[in-house]
């Protein structure tokens with residue numbers, strides 16, 4: 001069987017990270033995790049561009065713009081939508097998810113979904129570098145591998 005698989009080598013890749021100011025106590029840890037994973041896999045931190053937006057609702061438009069620019073091998077989207085007392089959570093989480101789902105297919109650029117959607121702050125903390133790892137690091141590794149697969153296919 002011919003297997004087409006890619007490495008996790010980030011050397012030479014240029015990646016844009018979109019992060020939110022909302023819940024920055026959590027999201028800043030996701031950004032740190034993404035940068036660390038990128039550098040640990042051979043990436044140059046100068047090849048990372050960080051674009052900050054107010055909240056997760058604003059992420060898809062900026063992520064699409066970055067993907068369409070042609071300047072990046074991938075886009076990583078980092079945020080944290082944490083359920084509150086109202087149903088606002090559902091609308092923000094849903095719009096961010098639906099918005100991001102289409103960008104990769106529309107632009108041909110890998111887009112990582114690193115927006116936490118949690119019921120509690122504790123669950124978010126667990127995914128930002130404690131008991132459940134760092135979803136920012138996981139997100140950038142996913143698009144490093146995907147970008148390398150695409151380089152083989154194109």
Ligand SMILES: O=c1[nH]c(NC[C@H](O)[C@H](O)[C@H](O)CO)c([N+](=O)[O-])c(=O)[nH]1
Pocket residue numbers: 020022023054055056057058079080081082083084088089092
């Ligand atoms: O990123 C988030 N944005 C949130 N709201 C702001 C939203 O993303 C927009 O920035 C805002 O609605 C203005 O468009 C959140 N909550 O409201 O709970 C949240 O938990 N996380």
